Amino acid sequence: MNYKNAFIDVLYDQLKDHLDKSKLNSMIEKPKYDNMGDLAFPCFELAKIFRKPPHDIALELTKEITLPNIFQNVEAVNGYVNVFLNKEEASSLIVNKVISNKEKYGDINIGNKEVITIDFSSPNIAKPFSMGHLRSTVIGNALALISEKVGYRSIRINHLGDWGTQFGKLIVAYKMWGDEQKVKENPIKELLKLYVRFHDEAEQDEKLNDQGRQWFKKLEDGDEEALELWRWFRDESLQEFSKIYELLGVNFDSTQGEAFYNDKMDSVVQLLEEKNLLEESDGAKVVDIEDDFPPCLIKKRDGTTLYATRDLAAAIYRQDTYKFVKSLYIVGNEQTLHFKQLFLVLDKMGYKWHEGLKHVSFGMMLKDGRKMSTRKGKVVLLEDVLNDAINLAKNNIVEKNPTLASKENVARQVGTGAVIFHDLKNYRLNDIEFSLEDMLRFEGETGPYVQYTYARASSILSKGDYQESKEKVNITDVEAWTIIIKLNEFPDAIKRAYEGNDPTQIAKYVLEIAKAFNKYYGSVRILDDHDQKQARLSIVHSVQIVIEEGLRLLGIEAPDEM
Numbered sequence: 001m002n003y004k005n006a007f008i009d010v011l012y013d014q015l016k017d018h019l020d021k022s023k024l025n026s027m028i029e030k031p032k033y034d035n036m037g038d039l040a041f042p043c044f045e046l047a048k049i050f051r052k053p054p055h056d057i058a059l060e061l062t063k064e065i066t067l068p069n070i071f072q073n074v075e076a077v078n079g080y081v082n083v084f085l086n087k088e089e090a091s092s093l094i095v096n097k098v099i100s101n102k103e104k105y106g107d108i109n110i111g112n113k114e115v116i117t118i119d120f121s122s123p124n125i126a127k128p129f130s131m132g133h134l135r136s137t138v139i140g141n142a143l144a145l146i147s148e149k150v151g152y153r154s155i156r157i158n159h160l161g162d163w164g165t166q167f168g169k170l171i172v173a174y175k176m177w178g179d180e181q182k183v184k185e186n187p188i189k190e191l192l193k194l195y196v197r198f199h200d201e202a203e204q205d206e207k208l209n210d211q212g213r214q215w216f217k218k219l220e221d222g223d224e225e226a227l228e229l230w231r232w233f234r235d236e237s238l239q240e241f242s243k244i245y246e247l248l249g250v251n252f253d254s255t256q257g258e259a260f261y262n263d264k265m266d267s268v269v270q271l272l273e274e275k276n277l278l279e280e281s282d283g284a285k286v287v288d289i290e291d292d293f294p295p296c297l298i299k300k301r302d303g304t305t306l307y308a309t310r311d312l313a314a315a316i317y318r319q320d321t322y323k324f325v326k327s328l329y330i331v332g333n334e335q336t337l338h339f340k341q342l343f344l345v346l347d348k349m350g351y352k353w354h355e356g357l358k359h360v361s362f363g364m365m366l367k368d369g370r371k372m373s374t375r376k377g378k379v380v381l382l383e384d385v386l387n388d389a390i391n392l393a394k395n396n397i398v399e400k401n402p403t404l405a406s407k408e409n410v411a412r413q414v415g416t417g418a419v420i421f422h423d424l425k426n427y428r429l430n431d432i433e434f435s436l437e438d439m440l441r442f443e444g445e446t447g448p449y450v451q452y453t454y455a456r457a458s459s460i461l462s463k464g465d466y467q468e469s470k471e472k473v474n475i476t477d478v479e480a481w482t483i484i485i486k487l488n489e490f491p492d493a494i495k496r497a498y499e500g501n502d503p504t505q506i507a508k509y510v511l512e513i514a515k516a517f518n519k520y521y522g523s524v525r526i527l528d529d530h531d532q533k534q535a536r537l538s539i540v541h542s543v544q545i546v547i548e549e550g551l552r553l554l555g556i557e558a559p560d561e562m
């Protein structure tokens with residue numbers, strides 16, 4: 001419920017000759033102290049118009065306005081008109097609104113069903129799924145869910161890194177040292193080993209790199225042997241990746257990776273040519289951008305294409321196919337220059353829609369202060385990391401509840417929820433420290449803490465024999481007020497998350513409401529028999545609805561019991 005609007009309406013009634021509603025909206029403040037009311041309207045600007053001291057104006061307004069039910073009192077204080085909410089009335093209205101809308105509470109229509117494409121996850125074939133890809137997956141998935149919540153249609157695209165010179169190198173390495181059986185047993189580990197060995201040996205033997213380039217050229221030219229190996233590497237990798245997506249509960253509308261654009265690049269190069277944007281540089285073809293940026297490389301000397309060429313083709317293809325109004329790329333901040341170049345080239349090509357493109361970048365995942373990388377030969381597989389989290393969740397949390405059914409599934413929900421929440425509670429541009437122990441703590445700002453609060457709410461509702469009703473309940477608890485205010489703020493948190501591409505807004509929100517709820521639970525006897533019981537349970541129910549939906553928007557499940 002927007003009680004600010006109610007206040008705007010009454011002020012507008014009195015002041016419409018001087019101020020419009022959006023001006024009023026921008027003027028209304030929150031009083032410094034709670035005991036001064038819930039909203040305040042300053043009369044200082046009006047003093048110039050009416051040629052009267054601000055406090056006199058405040059006094060007059062206070063006398064003239066007719067308060068709607070939602071407010072119980074109005075006062076003039078030091079040149080402000082302060083209104084006090086009728087907390088019982090407001091509480092009842094807000095709780096009723098949450099309960100009658102359920103998971104649709106907080107839906108806002110900003111998007112009008114228009115399309116946002118979200119390019120996220122996008123791991124590289126034949127390489128391990130890295131921490132950076134995990135961050136991209138988790139942030140991108142949340143942003144897709146959030147854009148849908150505000151009325152967009154999201155198209156989730158996994159722009160697989162399945163094309164490029166590295167596949168030429170991998171083919172050469174496999175043909176020289178590869179063992180089919182071993183690759184089948186352990187595709188990512190084996191392929192990475194081959195790739196690493198290739199790089200080691202190429203340091204001694206420059207010819208290897210040439211061979212790698214030649215095989216990539218063959219691949220781009222459609223050579224059957226090259227294609228067959230490539231397809232096999234790709235399939236094996238995808239199978240590995242899909243285990244991770246399954247654990248996380250993430251899916252895609254398209255897994256058209258870089259290779260998909262192989263036959264779409266000629267026309268892009270031709271377009272660039274026609275628009276007179278291509279220049280020769282050392283035998284290669286580049287687009288010159290601006291003084292402060294290096295030129296964007298489009299075609300190498302040997303005629304093969306690059307990451308940027310494929311991204312150009314992809315952007316144009318996506319605009320043609322989906323007619324997106326916005327297009328997000330969830331990629332680490334080490335690719336900032338790449339995306340600046342890409343967007344500037346599209347601008348130079350005259351595509352107005354380039355304005356809808358946005359690189360949503362993020363910081364690194366650190367372990368003991370250092371970048372978590374796949375060191376030579378020694379691979380940390382992300383699937384193992386997730387399984388560690390799930391096992392820890394099982395031992396530390398789930399196993400401690402002897403009556404719990406479906407332990408495996410709850411352990412998965414809690415383990416992955418912990419990893420996801422840990423990522424999303426940190427503002428995406430910050431680097432974050434990876435610590436499974438911290439993520440899985442019950443106390444403090446963790447996923448399990450929020451999930452546990454949800455489970456507690458569910459259990460109170462079933463113990464209390466809660467009767468859901470569409471009728472307005474009468475809430476008289478003052479202790480509940482912090483919760484009520486939070487419930488009312490959910491749509492704002494969603495809006496902020498959408499506008500800033502910032503799921504952290506929702507992570508913080510669910511933490512705050514969980515804290516407020518646990519405090520309330522500690523100070524009020526909800527389940528004792530008294531005339532407040534159904535009203536209190538309806539607050540519990542609202543909290544349960546909002547936490548479940550908040551977690552859902554982050555890509556986290558909420559088990560009823562844990």
Ligand code: ARG
Pocket residue numbers: 119122123124159160161311314329331
């Ligand atoms: N595969 C790339 C990498 O791992 C990320 C791709 C991001 N998406 C894009 N359209 N460039 O670095």
